[in-house]
Amino acid sequence: MRFTLITGRTVAQGDAMEKGKTEEEFMKACAIVELDPEDMEKLGVREGDTVRVKTSEGELVLWVRKAPGEQPGVAFIPLGPWANYLIGGDTEATGMPPYKVVDAEITPERGKVPSLEELLRLYTREEVR
Amino acid sequence: MRVTHRDVVCSFCGTLCDDIEVDVEDGRIAEVRHACRIGTTKFLSASRHEHRLLKPMVRENGRLKEVSLEEAVERAAEILAGARRPLLYGWSSTSCEAQSVGIELAEVLGGVIDNTSTVCHGPTTIAVHEAGFISCTLGEVKNRADLVIYWGANPMHAHPRHLSRYSIYPRGYFRERGHQDRTLVVVDVRRTDTARLAQKFVRVQPGRDYELISALRAVVNGRKLPTDEVAGVSREDIEELAEMMKSCSFGVLFFGMGLTQSPGRHRNIDNAICLVRDLNTHTKFVIMPMRGHYNVVGFSEVLSWQAGFPFAVDFSKGYAWYNPGETTANDVLQRGECDAMLVVASDPVSNFPKPSVENMLRMPIVAIDVHPTPTTMVADVVIPAAIAGIEVEGTAYRMDVVPLRLRKVVEPPEGVLSDVEVLQRILERVKEIKG
Numbered sequence: 001m002r003f004t005l006i007t008g009r010t011v012a013q014g015d016a017m018e019k020g021k022t023e024e025e026f027m028k029a030c031a032i033v034e035l036d037p038e039d040m041e042k043l044g045v046r047e048g049d050t051v052r053v054k055t056s057e058g059e060l061v062l063w064v065r066k067a068p069g070e071q072p073g074v075a076f077i078p079l080g081p082w083a084n085y086l087i088g089g090d091t092e093a094t095g096m097p098p099y100k101v102v103d104a105e106i107t108p109e110r111g112k113v114p115s116l117e118e119l120l121r122l123y124t125r126e127e128v129r
Numbered sequence: 130m131r132v133t134h135r136d137v138v139c140s141f142c143g144t145l146c147d148d149i150e151v152d153v154e155d156g157r158i159a160e161v162r163h164a165c166r167i168g169t170t171k172f173l174s175a176s177r178h179e180h181r182l183l184k185p186m187v188r189e190n191g192r193l194k195e196v197s198l199e200e201a202v203e204r205a206a207e208i209l210a211g212a213r214r215p216l217l218y219g220w221s222s223t224s225c226e227a228q229s230v231g232i233e234l235a236e237v238l239g240g241v242i243d244n245t246s247t248v249c250h251g252p253t254t255i256a257v258h259e260a261g262f263i264s265c266t267l268g269e270v271k272n273r274a275d276l277v278i279y280w281g282a283n284p285m286h287a288h289p290r291h292l293s294r295y296s297i298y299p300r301g302y303f304r305e306r307g308h309q310d311r312t313l314v315v316v317d318v319r320r321t322d323t324a325r326l327a328q329k330f331v332r333v334q335p336g337r338d339y340e341l342i343s344a345l346r347a348v349v350n351g352r353k354l355p356t357d358e359v360a361g362v363s364r365e366d367i368e369e370l371a372e373m374m375k376s377c378s379f380g381v382l383f384f385g386m387g388l389t390q391s392p393g394r395h396r397n398i399d400n401a402i403c404l405v406r407d408l409n410t411h412t413k414f415v416i417m418p419m420r421g422h423y424n425v426v427g428f429s430e431v432l433s434w435q436a437g438f439p440f441a442v443d444f445s446k447g448y449a450w451y452n453p454g455e456t457t458a459n460d461v462l463q464r465g466e467c468d469a470m471l472v473v474a475s476d477p478v479s480n481f482p483k484p485s486v487e488n489m490l491r492m493p494i495v496a497i498d499v500h501p502t503p504t505t506m507v508a509d510v511v512i513p514a515a516i517a518g519i520e521v522e523g524t525a526y527r528m529d530v531v532p533l534r535l536r537k538v539v540e541p542p543e544g545v546l547s548d549v550e551v552l553q554r555i556l557e558r559v560k561e562i563k564g
Binding site: 004006008009010011014015018019020021022023057058067068069070071074076079080081084085086087088089091092093094095096097098099100101116117120123124 | 141165166167170171174180243247248251252255283285286287289318319320321322324325335336386387389390391392394395421441453454455457458459460463476478479480481482483484485486487490500501502503506507
């Protein structure tokens with residue numbers, strides 16, 4: 001199913017970041033995608049299920065969370081390394097990458113959400129450095 | 130013994146709340162009052178030393194190894210002085226004093242210096258160059274504003290006390306009944322937690338903010354819209370919002386990443402500034418960016434004093450050169466134009482897009498920070514720093530460009546210096562190497 005992907009801050013992400021990005025709480029706050037309840041029904045997923053989120057830049061398995069309010073057609077991922085693995089680099093000569101309004105394909109998938117270290121390994125394809 | 134520090138400034142977000150009470154017991158922070166959830170965590174986690182960076186480290190044979198501060202400074206200076214065009218990035222979560230030393234270091238190195246505004250309100254800065262700016266202080270918002278609009282911003286998550294301290298809930302000189310004397314409007318693509326508090330929520334279609342601003346300008350300037358809806362918003366809603374804006378006595382438009390990071394970028398802000406300018410033919414209206422990091426504004430101030438430009442300055446020509454799109458961190462990284470990085474109080478491995486991170490991982494990185502982050506995990510030199518506003522004093526600028534003095538409430542962990550001192554040591558050594 002097609003979505004418009006938006007990334008941004010949440011209070012849980014900010015709180016977890018200050019506790020420490022290497023802690024499990026940070027992953028739980030960031031490795032998620034918030035969806036509209038009706039869109040979740042159409043996808044056949046419930047809170048805590050996993051989905052595959054795919055953009056032109058990359059793809060990841062993330063946990064689903066119900067958005068606090070309605071947002072039909074919009075998928076939201078909190079700011080962090082998981083969100084940015086899906087974001088491209090074109091700044092249109094402004095310095096600003098396209099962190100918001102990105103085309104994404106979301107499909108239900110039972111899979112493992114990568115931990116922070118596993119995510120960094122996707123970049124280097126080996127042990128971190 | 131328990132000591133209470135009052136009116137402490139919180140060094141988390143650009144709201145820079147200056148009414149925090151911190152109880153210190155046996156040299157550790159025991160209790161925090163008045164701060165938001167994130168600010169409270171920031172103060173309390175300072176005293177959880179087991180989750181801090183405490184020892185300088187240098188990468189050897191692929192692993193980070195603890196070394197003396199002298200060794201780490203030496204290795205950092207060698208990497209930076211040996212680079213052809215290093216990128217010095219971060220700077221928004223530290224004091225103006227540290228920023229000042231960092232800018233001198235960039236000049237001595239002939240490198241590029243950029244801060245996190247490059248990925249938050251950089252487009253706002255570009256728009257201000259084009260259109261000027263009509264703003265005010267947060268004190269004026271508190272005392273005067275009767276119409277408060279958040280556009281593409283969700284302060285209940287990113288600036289949790291913004292509404293309660295300045296914009297909606299406080300009683301002001303001309304707003305004696307607090308929130309009863311004010312109207313809250315939110316424009317967003319999602320019904321956020323801030324939108325749920327609003328009297329009026331306008332859902333704009335993603336990426337179509339520019340069109341909606343243009344439609345509002347048309348109506349404010351007396352035109353009739355030729356279509357029934359613009360950017361997913363009905364003509365009735367646009368006309369109602371335009372009327373609310375024209376008829377208030379002091380309106381404020383706060384905007385966030387919803388405008389700066391969406392298609393259009395600086396053009397969205399340019400148009401929003403022009404809308405506010407148009408509104409001033411009818412009433413008093415101001416506009417203010419919701420600045421994220423607590424001293425992101427300070428960096429632009431200090432860089433403007435020292436180099437003449439607000440962000441993204443390249444010293445590689447031997448003088449300060451500013452050209453967003455060319456000298457901005459992500460563009461420099463993606464074109465592979467830098468060959469080493471110094472990261473101070475920031476985590477670009479988490480917060481930069483994939484193509485930038487891929488290039489970062491190909492070059493040596495020196496990181497100065499408080500906590501371990503994905504950036505310190507992949508860095509070649511890691512130097513711990515004390516926390517400005519908790520363990521060292523300094524100056525920071527609030528989102529409305531008001532400078533506030535950061536306080537010290539506890540001692541830093543043993544052997545951990547402020548980033549000002551660490552940067553001065555690196556600068557001294559770089560000067561020696563460069564001759």
